[in-house]
Amino acid sequence: xxxxxxxxxxxxxxxxxxxxxxxxxxxxxxxxxxxxxxxxxxxxxxxxxxxxxxxxxxxxxxxxxxxxxxxxxxxxxxxxxxxxxxxxxxxxxxxxxxxxxxxxxxxxxxxxxxxxxxxxxxxxxxxxxxxxxxxxxxxxxxxxxxxxxxxxxxxxxxxxxxxxxxxxxxxxxxxxxxxxxxxxxxxxxxxxxxxxxxxxxxxxxxxxxxxxxxx
Numbered sequence: 001x002x003x004x005x006x007x008x009x010x011x012x013x014x015x016x017x018x019x020x021x022x023x024x025x026x027x028x029x030x031x032x033x034x035x036x037x038x039x040x041x042x043x044x045x046x047x048x049x050x051x052x053x054x055x056x057x058x059x060x061x062x063x064x065x066x067x068x069x070x071x072x073x074x075x076x077x078x079x080x081x082x083x084x085x086x087x088x089x090x091x092x093x094x095x096x097x098x099x100x101x102x103x104x105x106x107x108x109x110x111x112x113x114x115x116x117x118x119x120x121x122x123x124x125x126x127x128x129x130x131x132x133x134x135x136x137x138x139x140x141x142x143x144x145x146x147x148x149x150x151x152x153x154x155x156x157x158x159x160x161x162x163x164x165x166x167x168x169x170x171x172x173x174x175x176x177x178x179x180x181x182x183x184x185x186x187x188x189x190x191x192x193x194x195x196x197x198x199x200x201x202x203x204x205x206x207x208x209x210x211x212x213x214x215x
Contacts, residue, residue, distance in 0.1 A: 031130035043109035054126035134166040
């Protein structure tokens with residue numbers, strides 16, 4: 001079982017609204033989506049269905065209405081057909097933007113590791129977030145994959161017009177992608193600023209690079 005840790009104090013605000021007491025679904029609908037350090041996909045589902053399932057978070061029909069698959073009929077009864085077309089078009093668009101459309105029929109667990117990471121991000125983007133949280137997205141990646149991921153994150157930030165908040169230990173990625181950096185040492189904030197300011201911060205250098213001993 002996975003133990004869930006709740007914050008002990010403080011508030012979590014998005015556009016001035018406190019999301020601290022919201023359910024996971026409410027947080028997502030408020031505009032926050034995330035990925036995990038250990039990739040969490042619907043592993044036995046296809047790449048296509050992984051993203052389509054996430055797109056359904058935006059659907060506006062109930063179980064009864066989903067049984068009526070025809071476009072003709074009363075408006076209240078046809079709430080499935082038209083939105084479903086849009087959600088499938090959205091799924092195709094996201095998979096193409098992520099560069100994994102050619103894998104759409106592959107079972108997710110069979111994807112190469114770097115492509116699994118892209119799929120997880122695509123699934124998060126399918127919920128149309130304002131804020132995308134990435135938990136160590138470069139974990140387990142080789143240098144080439146990390147370089148590609150850096151460009152990829154910059155691309156989706158621009159293309160989707162959203163804020164990306166990431167936790168990452170890979171300093172090249174952090175310095176290349178970040179507008180602002182917050183540095184923690186044993187849970188304490190020791191510095192914040194631009195990449196240039198962080199690179200020249202003595203407390204950061206001492207904590208992460210070490211201090212040379214006197215001869």
